[in-house]
Amino acid sequence: MPGPALEEVLARYRASTLEEIDRHLPRGEPKRWLYGPLADYPRRVGKGLRATLCLATCCAYGGTEEESIAAAAAIEVAHCAFLVHDDIQDDSAWRRGRPSLHRSEGLPLALNTGDALALLSLELLRGSSARLGQRLGARLLDEFSGALWRTLEGQALELGWRRDGVTDLGPHDYLELVLAKTCWYTTILPLRVGALIGSWGTADPAALVRFGLLLGAAFQITDDVLNLTGAQGSYGKEIGGDLREGKRTLLLIHLLAVAPAHVRDEVRELLAGPRRERTDERLAWLTDQLLEQGSIGFARDFARGTADAAAAAFGDAFGAAPRPEHAQVIRELVDYVVDRAR
Amino acid sequence: MPGPALEEVLARYRASTLEEIDRHLPRGEPKRWLYGPLADYPRRVGKGLRATLCLATCCAYGGTEEESIAAAAAIEVAHCAFLVHDDIQDDSAWRRGRPSLHRSEGLPLALNTGDALALLSLELLRGSSARLGQRLGARLLDEFSGALWRTLEGQALELGWRRDGVTDLGPHDYLELVLAKTCWYTTILPLRVGALIGSWGTADPAALVRFGLLLGAAFQITDDVLNLTGAQGSYGKEIGGDLREGKRTLLLIHLLAVAPAHVRDEVRELLAGPRRERTDERLAWLTDQLLEQGSIGFARDFARGTADAAAAAFGDAFGAAPRPEHAQVIRELVDYVVDRAR
Numbered sequence: 001m002p003g004p005a006l007e008e009v010l011a012r013y014r015a016s017t018l019e020e021i022d023r024h025l026p027r028g029e030p031k032r033w034l035y036g037p038l039a040d041y042p043r044r045v046g047k048g049l050r051a052t053l054c055l056a057t058c059c060a061y062g063g064t065e066e067e068s069i070a071a072a073a074a075i076e077v078a079h080c081a082f083l084v085h086d087d088i089q090d091d092s093a094w095r096r097g098r099p100s101l102h103r104s105e106g107l108p109l110a111l112n113t114g115d116a117l118a119l120l121s122l123e124l125l126r127g128s129s130a131r132l133g134q135r136l137g138a139r140l141l142d143e144f145s146g147a148l149w150r151t152l153e154g155q156a157l158e159l160g161w162r163r164d165g166v167t168d169l170g171p172h173d174y175l176e177l178v179l180a181k182t183c184w185y186t187t188i189l190p191l192r193v194g195a196l197i198g199s200w201g202t203a204d205p206a207a208l209v210r211f212g213l214l215l216g217a218a219f220q221i222t223d224d225v226l227n228l229t230g231a232q233g234s235y236g237k238e239i240g241g242d243l244r245e246g247k248r249t250l251l252l253i254h255l256l257a258v259a260p261a262h263v264r265d266e267v268r269e270l271l272a273g274p275r276r277e278r279t280d281e282r283l284a285w286l287t288d289q290l291l292e293q294g295s296i297g298f299a300r301d302f303a304r305g306t307a308d309a310a311a312a313a314f315g316d317a318f319g320a321a322p323r324p325e326h327a328q329v330i331r332e333l334v335d336y337v338v339d340r341a342r
Numbered sequence: 343m344p345g346p347a348l349e350e351v352l353a354r355y356r357a358s359t360l361e362e363i364d365r366h367l368p369r370g371e372p373k374r375w376l377y378g379p380l381a382d383y384p385r386r387v388g389k390g391l392r393a394t395l396c397l398a399t400c401c402a403y404g405g406t407e408e409e410s411i412a413a414a415a416a417i418e419v420a421h422c423a424f425l426v427h428d429d430i431q432d433d434s435a436w437r438r439g440r441p442s443l444h445r446s447e448g449l450p451l452a453l454n455t456g457d458a459l460a461l462l463s464l465e466l467l468r469g470s471s472a473r474l475g476q477r478l479g480a481r482l483l484d485e486f487s488g489a490l491w492r493t494l495e496g497q498a499l500e501l502g503w504r505r506d507g508v509t510d511l512g513p514h515d516y517l518e519l520v521l522a523k524t525c526w527y528t529t530i531l532p533l534r535v536g537a538l539i540g541s542w543g544t545a546d547p548a549a550l551v552r553f554g555l556l557l558g559a560a561f562q563i564t565d566d567v568l569n570l571t572g573a574q575g576s577y578g579k580e581i582g583g584d585l586r587e588g589k590r591t592l593l594l595i596h597l598l599a600v601a602p603a604h605v606r607d608e609v610r611e612l613l614a615g616p617r618r619e620r621t622d623e624r625l626a627w628l629t630d631q632l633l634e635q636g637s638i639g640f641a642r643d644f645a646r647g648t649a650d651a652a653a654a655a656f657g658d659a660f661g662a663a664p665r666p667e668h669a670q671v672i673r674e675l676v677d678y679v680v681d682r683a684r
Contacts, residue, residue, distance in 0.1 A: 130480070134476050
């Protein structure tokens with residue numbers, strides 16, 4: 001469990017990011033169908049992981065919170081846009097402890113609000129990049145652009161596997177997926193952007209990639225485990241949603257690798273079929289198999305091992321930073337992402 | 343009917359825009375689930391109206407096709423992104439003579455491809471704005487940003503009216519909707535961007551707004567009529583789709599204004615209800631009413647009148663342009679948008 005100090009730092013960074021978002025929210029009509037939901041969605045309380053990584057890295061690399069707050073806000077709002085579209089794609093029912101946006105507003109308006117969140121993110125980013133001068137500003141846009149392409153590729157991979165019933169997947173495929181769909185925009189982008197802004201473009205952001213990759217993978221694998229074992233109240237999404245949606249998680253890939261042939265065949269069939277075949281009864285059976293075959297324990301251990309590797313890579317990521325004391329919160333995040341309950 | 347000369351100019355502008363898009367298409371994996379559909383979608387043959395407005399205006403205002411081709415491509419690709427998301431929102435079955443993307447690829451992957459088209463549009467725009475220098479480049483991004491907000495507002499209005507069964511609408515509401523959801527990005531944006539690039543930022547783009555608004559409205563009202571009266575082969579969308587989707591078009595607003603009370607009540611009920619209640623039989627009755635009450639004729643006349651007003655505003659839009667001969671194709675477009683069969 002994270003200490004109160006870390007929770008306080010996360011909450012403070014979350015608050016300043018929300019203030020920055022608020023300052024840039026367009027206000028106008030139609031409020032009921034666009035600007036209301038647009039203003040409300042970022043207020044659903046997340047962990048603020050991405051903003052914290054960006055702001056703390058900027059400070060560690062010699063910059064100020066003020067210099068990176070717009071970029072941090074842009075990242076958090078892009079994340080919101082992804083969440084809205086992702087929940088539509090998965091038909092997820094819950095997000096951050098409330099009904100997902102397409103369940104509360106209907107799919108058409110939720111899709112539109114997701115598009116608006118993406119545009120708002122771009123506005124925040126443009127504001128940030130304008131203040132950093134032409135050269136560093138353009139660099140920042142390149143960073144975002146690259147990370148967004150990786151995210152769309154990862155999303156396509158995950159959705160494609162599901163649509164076409166692909167089940168011949170190994171841990172390597174899963175890690176490639178997680179790198180693309182999660183790590184780039186969740187950890188690598190905020191770290192790189194923070195370092196670039198903090199150092200005024202002089203730091204080599206490549207030094208942060210390995211650490212970000214490991215931290216992001218530990219985060220995502222823990223998320224997969226929590227999706228099955230968490231408590232809905234604190235986790236904020238529906239428990240077991242991944243199984244229902246047929247997501248290829250590390251747990252399932254482990255199960256397919258170790259289960260006896262007849263179980264494996266049944267799992268494959270269940271994953272390749274349409275969602276309606278994944279009934280409560282079948283999912284209870286699947287959960288039993290994941291427990292029996294040690295897949296949940298395997299994923300937990302894998303996340304822990306990945307977090308340990310991230311901890312070992314921390315030095316390379318921040319060794320050259322002039323004010324490493326600001327990165328302390330990031331070091332603490334390594335344990336937080338695997339030990340968290342939400 | 344447009345003369346062969348106009349069709350040739352449109353085809354030529356379409357071809358150079360497609361080439362520009364091709365040059366900037368990212369290539370990589372996953373091809374099957376992302377980069378394949380991304381590359382293919384802009385090849386569905388549209389009218390190329392937006393690119394033509396941008397390119398011809400740039401030339402009329404003293405610039406070259408080369409200077410504005412990236413911006414024209416960015417506008418066409420943004421249009422593609424909107425089409426993909428719009429078809430999901432409306433659950434439209436056909437687009438440009440082929441199944442809509444979510445019908446061929448499934449909703450989740452189509453939504454993701456729409457997001458990728460939006461990102462591709464941004465890349466094209468950034469490339470364009472980088473070549474125009476910092477000041478004009480930033481101006482261009484502002485133009486896009488403003489037009490995109492207006493489009494999202496219009497989309498929210500249309501979807502909101504439908505979701506909440508709003509039927510107390512007059513022609514004024516309809517025109518406000520069309521200005522937001524269609525005119526800004528279909529006509530006003532390409533005209534303004536073309537003039538800004540062609541004049542190297544010296545022309546006043548406000549001169550083009552009135553013309554663009556009238557041209558765009560004539561275009562959209564004609565589209566509403568064609569949706570009901572067109573031939574599917576040439577129109578490219580399913581005939582009667584708007585009625586099925588419950589869209590508040592000028593035809594329906596006219597009908598609600600002139601029909602006897604008992605018809606009006608029935609139309610209101612049909613519009614406020616869910617899509618499944620708009621059966622073939624009910625829609626045939628509705629179409630009869632639109633014919634009987636003269637709503638189709640009214641909308642056709644309204645489109646013609648709007649096009650005439652656009653023709654009258656053409657002089658103000660291009661009077662100050664140094665090479666007005668390049669705007670001749672735009673003058674011809676005024677008749678084309680109301681006389682077209684697709």
